[in-house]
Amino acid sequence: MRTLFSDVPRASLTAFYWAFILYLLLPLTLMMAMSFKDANFVAFPIGEWTFDWYVKVMQDKQFLEACLYSIMIAAATTFAATTLGVWIAMLIVAEGIRGQVIIFALACLPAVVPGMISAISLRIFISTIDMPTGTAAIILGHTVHAVPFVVVMALTRLRSMPGNLVDAARDLGADSVVAFFRVTLPYLGPALVGGMIFCVLLSIDDFVRTFFLGGYRPTLPMLIFAKVQGGMSPEINAMATLVLVVTAAVGLYAEFLTRRARTR
Amino acid sequence: MEPVVQFENVTKSYGKHVAVDNLNLSIEGGKFVTLLGPSGCGKSTSLRMLGGFETPTSGRILLSGKDVTKVPPNKRNVNIVFQDYALFPHMSVAKNIAFGLELKGLDNASIHRRVSELLELVQLQDYASRLPAELSGGQRQRVALMRALAPDPDVLLLDEPLSALDAKLRQQMQIELKAIQEKTRKTFMFVTHDQEEALTMSDTIVVMNKGRIEQMGDPHSLYGRPGSVFVANFIGETNLLRSTVVGTEGDVAALSWNGITITANPGGLSPKVGEHLYVVLRPEAIHCSAAEPTSGNRIKGKIRQRVFKGNHTSLMVEVGAGTLLNTLVHPSDVAQLNGEDIWVGWKPETATVIPDRHAHN
Numbered sequence: 001m002r003t004l005f006s007d008v009p010r011a012s013l014t015a016f017y018w019a020f021i022l023y024l025l026l027p028l029t030l031m032m033a034m035s036f037k038d039a040n041f042v043a044f045p046i047g048e049w050t051f052d053w054y055v056k057v058m059q060d061k062q063f064l065e066a067c068l069y070s071i072m073i074a075a076a077t078t079f080a081a082t083t084l085g086v087w088i089a090m091l092i093v094a095e096g097i098r099g100q101v102i103i104f105a106l107a108c109l110p111a112v113v114p115g116m117i118s119a120i121s122l123r124i125f126i127s128t129i130d131m132p133t134g135t136a137a138i139i140l141g142h143t144v145h146a147v148p149f150v151v152v153m154a155l156t157r158l159r160s161m162p163g164n165l166v167d168a169a170r171d172l173g174a175d176s177v178v179a180f181f182r183v184t185l186p187y188l189g190p191a192l193v194g195g196m197i198f199c200v201l202l203s204i205d206d207f208v209r210t211f212f213l214g215g216y217r218p219t220l221p222m223l224i225f226a227k228v229q230g231g232m233s234p235e236i237n238a239m240a241t242l243v244l245v246v247t248a249a250v251g252l253y254a255e256f257l258t259r260r261a262r263t264r
Numbered sequence: 265m266e267p268v269v270q271f272e273n274v275t276k277s278y279g280k281h282v283a284v285d286n287l288n289l290s291i292e293g294g295k296f297v298t299l300l301g302p303s304g305c306g307k308s309t310s311l312r313m314l315g316g317f318e319t320p321t322s323g324r325i326l327l328s329g330k331d332v333t334k335v336p337p338n339k340r341n342v343n344i345v346f347q348d349y350a351l352f353p354h355m356s357v358a359k360n361i362a363f364g365l366e367l368k369g370l371d372n373a374s375i376h377r378r379v380s381e382l383l384e385l386v387q388l389q390d391y392a393s394r395l396p397a398e399l400s401g402g403q404r405q406r407v408a409l410m411r412a413l414a415p416d417p418d419v420l421l422l423d424e425p426l427s428a429l430d431a432k433l434r435q436q437m438q439i440e441l442k443a444i445q446e447k448t449r450k451t452f453m454f455v456t457h458d459q460e461e462a463l464t465m466s467d468t469i470v471v472m473n474k475g476r477i478e479q480m481g482d483p484h485s486l487y488g489r490p491g492s493v494f495v496a497n498f499i500g501e502t503n504l505l506r507s508t509v510v511g512t513e514g515d516v517a518a519l520s521w522n523g524i525t526i527t528a529n530p531g532g533l534s535p536k537v538g539e540h541l542y543v544v545l546r547p548e549a550i551h552c553s554a555a556e557p558t559s560g561n562r563i564k565g566k567i568r569q570r571v572f573k574g575n576h577t578s579l580m581v582e583v584g585a586g587t588l589l590n591t592l593v594h595p596s597d598v599a600q601l602n603g604e605d606i607w608v609g610w611k612p613e614t615a616t617v618i619p620d621r622h623a624h625n
């Protein structure tokens with residue numbers, strides 16, 4: 001069969017691909033490389049290599065506190081978004097519920113509303129109800145954003161669940177709560193872990209919502225942003241490299257988990 | 265003795281569609297009872313109402329004398345074996361079987377004992393720690409059966425549990441299922457659309473059609489004395505001779521079937537001349553021979569088709585213009601029927617006479 005681009009030489013297709021990969025990886029590699037530079041400024045040549053910046057970052061109280069704060073917000077967001085997301089997914093697959101399409105569309109809305117708009121509207125909302133900016137407001141903003149991702153992941157898994165598994169549990173003496181915790185939840189298992197990790201990453205990564213809803217305590221992205229404004233230094237590169245490595249590892253693990261959930 | 269299961273005027277409608285229509289059924293304990301009928305006749309709906317997964321639109325369901333019509337499934341002492349087994353995929357075989365026992369609040373030692381006992385009953389002791397995905401179809405089937413039996417239900421409900429198995433395994437499981445039922449003396453309520461399966465296993469067969477009970481009885485009487493055209497057609501192979509009464513004498517009626525005169529015993533029907541009747545004639549009741557039979561009904565015919573079936577041969581015999589009889593001939597008798605022209609004959613008492621319900625239409 002002739003493909004659409006069959007007259008484009010194969011070699012040039014491959015070349016474009018590698019150009020793209022280069023474009024993707026070069027900045028990341030440079031950033032990582034600079035974090036090992038033994039000097040106070042970011043520029044070539046690297047010259048001497050050192051781990052000093054990492055040692056410095058790991059001893060930086062501000063950085064560690066921001067990490068902790070981000071992790072705390074991510075944990076709260078994940079808990080809230082997972083609970084809500086699974087709840088909504090269960091509602092959508094439940095029998096005898098009208099307007100499932102509308103429920104689904106509404107639940108997914110936060111994923112497509114631009115972050116900027118969502119952030120501003122939430123900011124206006126919280127000041128209307130006299131809620132202070134800060135931790136609670138951030139968690140609220142992050143949760144709304146994360147719910148759709150949990151809903152989609154949980155829904156995909158729930159739809160593949162044989163309907164009579166719950167019937168079987170009920171038949172053997174489980175009330176609906178026991179059936180949910182002993183049968184439905186374990187069945188959701190891997191998809192849920194994947195969804196939760198996704199929540200964590202979304203929350204840790206979020207800048208716009210945090211910027212509008214946050215108080216004086218900086219989360220990790222806000223801290224890095226503040227530091228960048230004060231001038232680039234290899235210390236920032238070291239921080240960013242750490243964040244990159246950890247989030248990439250977690251993200252890959254989540255992908256692995258959801259993949260396994262899909263193939264089982 | 266009080267019946268274990270009673271359906272009293274149970275009707276279930278989905279909108280305008282009536283799935284189960286005024287069902288009245290009472291089932292004795294310790295019996296293997298089969299609901300038999302074509303797909304869509306309301307078998308599963310009846311079973312699910314007994315399990316508590318559907319609420320009757322009207323009527324009552326009693327379990328061991330107690331009204332359970334509105335009791336949720338987890339509070340009823342019945343268990344279902346689902347068609348696709350519905351084993352919990354994340355639990356081992358032993359955990360699956362223990363599920364109902366744990367919810368009954370049994371202590372660990374008793375649960376362990378009961379699970380081992382049940383696994384032994386189906387020779388799956390070595391599979392206790394496997395996941396359902398690691399079992400064959402037949403093994404899953406057995407686990408599902410044991411899981412449902414574990415909490416010691418008053419009635420075990422089975423909704424076409426064998427339909428996912430291949431023919432050989434299915435026959436084997438039919439025998440095993442019957443053996444387990446006899447060993448445990450439990451009431452089994454089995455649903456199938458396969459009449460052979462029903463005949464093989466049941467003490468009592470309830471034939472359903474369009475949400476109603478057509479006939480109920482043991483396999484012998486259903487096969488031998490079908491009460492309606494539907495039952496005659498549904499259970500076993502049959503020749504259905506629509507005939508007109510031309511005369512009666514005692515308990516013998518002379519009938520005209522497509523211009524051929526035959527005799528039959530109408531039983532308690534006391535038909536009048538001119539009335540229409542059906543004569544149900546099983547293929548194996550017909551005797552094919554080269555020479556004219558000396559007694560009973562006998563008609564000259566021509567063999568139109570021979571179908572070799574292994575343990576017998578099926579002959580289609582044309583006894584009048586376009587009028588065919590399906591007959592069954594044993595291998596030892598086939599050899600002498602080498603010509604085209606033969607005689608078919610049957611004793612009148614081997615045929616069942618049923619009234620034509622649509623006679624006045």
Ligand SMILES: Nc1ncnc2c1ncn2[C@@H]1O[C@H](COP(=O)(O)OP(=O)(O)O)[C@@H](O)[C@H]1O
Nearest residue numbers: 278282283301302303304305306307308309310
């Ligand atoms: N949940 C339902 N909603 C609407 N109609 C249904 C439902 N369940 C069953 N029916 C209908 O009721 C009839 C009986 O179904 P069922 O009891 O499953 O038949 P069987 O098990 O004998 O094949 C069928 O016509 C089916 O379409």
Ligand SMILES: [Mg+2]
Nearest residue numbers: 307308309424
């Ligand atoms: Mg069915």
